[in-house]
Amino acid sequence: MAKVLVVTSGKGGVGKTTSTAALGAALAQSGQNVVVVDFDVGLRNLDLVMGAERRVVFDLINVVQGVAKLPQALIRDKRLENLWLLPASQTRDKDALTDEGVGRVIAELRSRFDWILCDSPAGIERGATLAMRYADEAVIVTNPEVSSVRDSDRIIGMLDSKTVRAERGERVEKHILITRYDPARAARGEMLNIDDILEILATPLLGIIPESQDVLKASNVGTPVTLNNAESAPARAYIDASRRLMGEEVAMVVPAERKGFMDRLLGRRAA
Amino acid sequence: MSMRLLRLFGSREATAPVARERLQILLAHERGLLGQSDLLVTLREEILAVVSKHIQLDPDKVIVKLERGKTVSTLEVDIEVPNNFDKSKAAIERRMAG
Numbered sequence: 001m002a003k004v005l006v007v008t009s010g011k012g013g014v015g016k017t018t019s020t021a022a023l024g025a026a027l028a029q030s031g032q033n034v035v036v037v038d039f040d041v042g043l044r045n046l047d048l049v050m051g052a053e054r055r056v057v058f059d060l061i062n063v064v065q066g067v068a069k070l071p072q073a074l075i076r077d078k079r080l081e082n083l084w085l086l087p088a089s090q091t092r093d094k095d096a097l098t099d100e101g102v103g104r105v106i107a108e109l110r111s112r113f114d115w116i117l118c119d120s121p122a123g124i125e126r127g128a129t130l131a132m133r134y135a136d137e138a139v140i141v142t143n144p145e146v147s148s149v150r151d152s153d154r155i156i157g158m159l160d161s162k163t164v165r166a167e168r169g170e171r172v173e174k175h176i177l178i179t180r181y182d183p184a185r186a187a188r189g190e191m192l193n194i195d196d197i198l199e200i201l202a203t204p205l206l207g208i209i210p211e212s213q214d215v216l217k218a219s220n221v222g223t224p225v226t227l228n229n230a231e232s233a234p235a236r237a238y239i240d241a242s243r244r245l246m247g248e249e250v251a252m253v254v255p256a257e258r259k260g261f262m263d264r265l266l267g268r269r270a271a
Numbered sequence: 272m273s274m275r276l277l278r279l280f281g282s283r284e285a286t287a288p289v290a291r292e293r294l295q296i297l298l299a300h301e302r303g304l305l306g307q308s309d310l311l312v313t314l315r316e317e318i319l320a321v322v323s324k325h326i327q328l329d330p331d332k333v334i335v336k337l338e339r340g341k342t343v344s345t346l347e348v349d350i351e352v353p354n355n356f357d358k359s360k361a362a363i364e365r366r367m368a369g
Contacts, residue, residue: 145290150301153298154301189287192290192294193287196287196291
């Protein structure tokens, strides 16, 4: 049965698009049929992170408005044949999305894919509410930092009230994905503790993605980090998270500091 | 000087517990507010529906406020009633009040 999963956060810049691309690719790498859908109308970036920016012809709004058929707008990944992208429009604004139109597109995607990952825009307005509207599950991307946790709390409230599932009295299954985790700062007690974040948000953990140059390198070349360097720490964390989404039990790894003696002596931060 | 020495040896003050506490207080407050606004909307609608059975009201002149105090909270309902409202309905209204 197809699953619709929204990747959301409220706050901008926490890693929604990176996480959508990485989780989507990881699910596809394990044989699932996956489509990643960009809901950030006017500020699309999932195409860029996926390396498909020059192949966009039609987009989500064209399909919602019936200008293009779904297969015309879907872009197949160059590396994985079971990974697809439905881009957002760059020129239209978010008001072009309608609840009913999005519902139709999601229903059609459900018949074609195992996983539909909706990359939400930041904020709590139309784009964000429509990205979560038809979700069965939600990944709430959270940085270990006060403003991000506050916004996540707000988004959790919306997932529990504004989604189709919530209105039917059903639950959207929610997961917290901690990104940009810095082990060195955590060790110094400068970063919100993971247990504290989970307790405050009262939501289970999907994974902890360490802050890493590998994430930036992957987006530079337009490849999801799980495909660009599958052995890197963030890629392994995303792959583990994707296995948990598929229902596997995978032991949680808290990223640890890897520092040499001299670094320790000089109090240098891990790269 | 002593602070600097302390810092040199890495016993910097942890700020994470402060962050946690601030968040807990803030979110308890915000969740309350959001929950409250829903409650107020419901109360306002239902009060309006009940009173409208007997008196013609301007929905905009019905104000429902909830003020949270330390030990008790007060619910304030302010309904502006036009002077020319139906007399028979007013009698019912008086009986209900008595």
